[in-house]
Amino acid sequence: MNGLNISTANYFEINDQQIQYLRGEWTAFYDAPRLPLRVSLGDVTSATSGFLSSLSLGGIALFSDYANLQPDRVIGPNNQQMLILQESAEIDITVNGQVIYSGRQDAGRFNLANLPLNNGANDIIVYVRYLSGRTETLTFSQFYNSTLLQEGIVNYAFSLGAPSIYGDEGIEYLSTWAANGFIEYGFTSWLTLGLNATAAEFGEGLGATATFGTDYGNLSSRAALSNGDELGSIYAFNFESTIVGAAVNQSPNLRLGLEFADGFNNSPWDDTALPQTYQRALVNYIWTINDAWDASISASYYRALLADKQLNGTAQVNWRSGNMNVGAGITYNNNDNFSNADTQYFLTFDWYLSLADKGLSLGTSYNTIDNRSRLDVSRINNDRVGDMGMRAQLEYEDQRDRELAQVSYTGNRARWEAEVQRSQSNNGNSDASYSASIRGNTAIGIAGGHVGWGRAQLGPFLVAKLHPTLAESELQIEVNQSGQYTAAASGSIPALLPLDIAYTANVIDINVPNAPLGYDWGESRLDISPGAATGHVVEVGSDSSYTAMGTLVNNNGEPLGYLQGDLIANGQALAFFTNKTGRFYIAGVSPGVYDMRLHTALCQSMSVTIAPGDSNLIDMGTLSMTCTKENDHESH
Template structure:
């Protein structure tokens, strides 16, 4: 981030006022008696988005330029609030009173010299997908041209079986992930090493690929091993070949953002609470990156699901997946696509096998034809199996409707087709009882085929079984807000298939609410299934979720199916920070086993992550028949960026190697500290570089830092780094510099022997090129201070009618605070 144009200018005002003997110096921001205009950083909540001109009036009111501020807020604030702020203000400036009137906040942070606009959640504008490369209001630091890393995860497990005899087996499973990045080009390599008692050791290469990113177009070209999950009716594909994708999930717009109905992006390591039917039933930790709902370990068949995600700074967001449609509307003229061509690959035992005799081709394109209409086409081909189709997503005043249709051609089974209709109602916020309503209908003919069915082409046996057992499936879901505290939902499914056993209908009502006036919640769910053959199944689930403070939660579950009962205890503290701990313990009992005991502890160190997991299964406590499984994992990484090297925690999408200037060699530094400064992303002890390993690709981030026992007068500049990393890119960041000297003095007019008061000036460095001049300002007594000086010679140029200059020399001294005394100017 570039230094703000007038940041030192404003700092001089504050510093000189502090030293002034005037009584009002500690009370007034602007002592000049006239309006002054300067430039300051502008921050929205916790994100610095750029610079802004501010006017400090003689009465100490702070004004922002109206039009420029409205342009910034246009993508952040609800349209009604923006219109009110625009129409109710007369003149060219916005004041704190204007912001208060529309429910926004405007303050000035003296500790960071930033203007801060606060926007309540209910007045925020829902972020739209964008092709823009980060915020246009921020100057980002460039990544290193060449960088790379190696992740190493060492695992060792012990499996024991105790009955009449005791058997045990050791299993070492080590994983290696590496990447080398040059500008927008990255080379990735993954492998594993297994050593199991009695089976010997085995090293397996799992994947190698070359990625070339075009971030301004949201596109990625891949050559090598890759995976594509396909569209709705397409088969997923694991191939070695070439692929080109344009995917908005590569470009996140905020910390937690649904990129479709089934995916979301995190910019920080975060803790995740899985909420089903209104109660938290599971907690776990996710690193920075983009995730799909399929990546979350939750039970299938439940559709009233939401995730409460809390990042390391304590910010919380909730996203819901209780929707039928699987996509979001694209903006007009925007499109997404994915194309792949290559040979299918499979894992066979201890090696990869590439079926080079076959060629798989697959692709899909979606286009935003209008703000309310998105259309798409897709297709894939392998051997003599073809599949192609299209989809339409459109919005009306009633809600969003999605239509999918697909056709297949199979040389043995012939033609087949598939169809989906999905509808999500647009429930107005004024509706106090119905929160959600969704309908989904799937229809598949028995012989609808995908590329997964290619092996049946060469099957010479007569197979009378259909490829798809379920041919019609209908699902309806509704969620109700019974009161401010109590909620309910209802889902019903109807399935028709080739066999009678495939035909059934089901109904599942659920209810949830608080336990008295506490933060605890309860939920109950009843599932009834009726089969055409006359059988029926009735089961019920009761969940009690009780938080014990902000770090610990107890969850108890009871299910009539399999006579299951369980008690879970979760503890999380400082997730994503050095010293963070996540612990879990549970005890379960069910029909098939007397007791299941589970426990795990994860610890985040400054340069590593470690975890211990243990599970004990008692199939028969009376007979003392049990199994034990204990697993220990330790992971770390070594990375380089430019000429800087560091060891730290396992790297995700992008990283930064952080060093510090020798002038701060003995100072302890907290990189990205928490608000109470008790924790930090990493701590800088000693002189060895540290690694920030969990940067999210294609998402703007501010990496702040706090230096303990900072020498008086030491200027840290902006106090943070503004980053917009590409995939697998690394940064080389340095905290501190030799421009750390603050000089103070008093300017005296040589002819009149009077102070030169209330004059601005520039300090030009004479001993080198490319050094930006520093601004300063004198108070009424002619006193001034200049921060950010380095040893050498400077020319001071005063902004007076008759140009006045002065040359001074700053010696290389250990003290970062220099008193110049009285300086006489011609």
């Protein structure tokens, strides 16, 4: 799977005034998955560790990237907080089961660390639905991920280049430079240590991380120094543990965090970045009482230099019954700016109904804080050919309301979406705004000189074509138990199918439902292990697609039953077996002259001719083979 891969993203924006071309991220990368190593050149995003900031660059990056190069291997932490959308997508963000944001985002970069969170909550899920139909679920936490690396595992990343941003015309590069990197090593099953560093035009930074596993939980520490106009420092301690009240198979239900910064600057490539001085503390605990009841408490303390002290907390109790969830809680917010602390009591209600046989779902939620209400009715588009989806969404809160209706259709060569939306701010006398859009996704893949057309996404793909002997048939690819399929090839246009995961086996079922009677197209299941962006070609069918049948008798007209034999031509043998009456079937033959032999020395081989016909099921009739007698009996 070693090889050079190239990925490019380009966009066109069309409105009433103009059609504008935007250049997205262009990247060439080389993979060596066994090491593992990925070398990327072009538009790259640096990985993160400790207090090292994630950074988008135009330059070069080297990293282990276990998630993509060895996807079946679990190694430990992933603190990436940058969401990169290569195409338009709908995003839903939930915190503790309540949707706090829902909307469409164009292609670009989004830092999940900028989520509006202030109370130490750690149950944050981001759902992404791309225009191509691909879905992605991301988890995020304010707490540092202190998972231990397995013993002997080395995790690393290094990058160098010019920082980049998404500007009015797409990717733009800043007139400065930056370099950063880290290395982490699992010394034992209970100790992981790491070093990280950054250097740029306006300063440098050096840091270290350590994670200790104990019988009581994981303890991690991070520390870093920055050197710019002045020397700065930052250090933090995090503890996570599974204690009383944890649900079965639950991740740690107690998390504690302390963080102290003194003039620390983690963006030395930005001459406008200000050093940070602050103290912060976070705590989160979830108590699962039983299958129906749970409780949680979250709190945070934050105080920055020359800024007001902030103390926030939330306590909540939830009761579940079937598809319904009812919660009650209290929030506390205290800021030095206010003479009195703000205390709010709230109730929440969530109800969800799924009709799996019809693909329909209905959900509604309500929170007394700001009267935040939501109703969502949807039919899932499973991205099988001919499938349709729909979504109707109503949102209301004291400051605004929003209504949305969307339909989607999955064709063989393209996927389409149509959407209308109304939104209005309830502050003042502003008018409502309306928008309508139609979006489509189609793709062309080229592999081995063969061109496939269909729906695809960034990554490896399959071009599937039909043999000329199946020119009037349809090849269905990735067929499920209900007979639905993801892509189809005709005799003139090959199909294009995205492969889900690189560097692991992708199992794909195929079918040719209208193949000629008796046609043998070969295996009905494909097993493909692609690289990161490799193209693969499969041709279904061949000249050896006929099925021959007939009856074998000896020279006395008696059936030659229960015997094995071979049909041989050009050094290749096709095995067959006769039943009690001498009847046989041989699949995968092509027109021509063959030598027919039985696995017995008492019968002579014979030459047979298979002639082409209108049907792929060829009846050879009754064939007489010369056989000798043994002990006055015919040997069958």
